[in-house]
Amino acid sequence: MGFKAGMIVQELGWDNDTDDGLRQAIEDAIDADMVDGDYGNVVDAVVLWWRAEDGDLVDALVDALTDLTGGGIIWLLTPKVGRPGAIDPADIAEGAPVAGLSQTTTAVAGSDWAATRLVAPKTTH
Secondary structure, X not given: OOOOXXXXXXXXXXXXXXXXXXXXXXXXXXXXXXXOOOOOOOEEEEEEEOOHHHOOHHHHHHHXXXXXXXXXXXXXXXXXXXXXXXXXXXXXXXXXXXXXXXXEEEXXXXXXXXXXXXXXXXXXX
């Protein structure tokens, strides 16, 4: 997923159904704990766990951009198709541009989760 030591990664949407093995792998890769939504400083990437019943995806993506540095990455983790809480891939494809994001990659992230890489536009200031 491209995480490196020293990166600050914000985790949003954590719940008791998230993949602890994947969370540990990310923290091992960045050599630190992920920060939560109350961090209040700039982050390099956001890991957003999202399920169909969590509400409006576009709102969540816009919120995820709050602390993200220009050109940063959001990894949207959703239950795989056929699992409870799965999201139609078309909803992600339609919602990302509305939130100002570009979808670049989709990958498998553990046995129950799919990962979609979304990139924020680079800022020019």
